[in-house]
Amino acid sequence: MGRGELSFDWGGAGLSPAPLPRSFFDRPSPEVAPDLLGRVLAHGSVAVRLTEVEAYGGPGEDPAAHTYRGRTPRNAVMFGPPGHLYVYFTYGMHFCANLVCLPEGSGSAVLLRAGEVVAGLPEARLRRSPGASQGEAGSDGGVRPAGRRVADRDLARGPARLAVALGLVREHNGLDTILEGSPAGRPHDSLTVLEGRPADPALIRSGPRTGVSTAKETPWRFWIDGDPTVSPYRAHVPRRRSAAATSVGEAPRS
Incomplete structure (x- = not known):
């Protein structure tokens, strides 16, 4: 097995390694x-089981979405085929990841807000937690000063933290997550969405999206009730920011 490939006992963890088809994403967000x-x-080498997500609609439909006013060079990936990864940079410090939905040209996506690291814990910890003699790996590839170790439940608890734990940066914007074959056969640095273990419908909750300044009451935030990796809800608080510091969901914070 080559460097960076995923080695994990999927059956022992009760997770299915089958990749999701493109048709899964060819639906409303x-x-x-x-x-x-x-x-x-x-x-x-890292895998995260999703526990919290937010849906964002298309042009003219959802004022909180990047695509509300139409296609731009920045949001072009959201208008591409379903199943592609849309990564944006926000507040000059964080990357956040989304999965594109609906047919090409639609401009809709789901923000990945939080999850549980189920494979590659050492790598995720290295990225998110400082070691005894090494600082924390930053989302920009740099190293932050050493400090308190991050608890495992917080490794991917929030959209920016999730992106750091998975090693997602600007260069991954536009990646196609629809790949054939098993996880063991995935090319290095590929990104795939696997069947995993779908949440019990009785535990799925929905409510207002967190941190948005418009369409505040749209109940398109979904999470697994009682899961410790779900991020806390935060209402929007106005803050000074640059014109580039907007996001799908007004720069959700981790």
């Missing part, structure tokens, strides 16, 4: 979002 709960996003 409010339908895809709750169905993503319990699915696994695998990138390199």
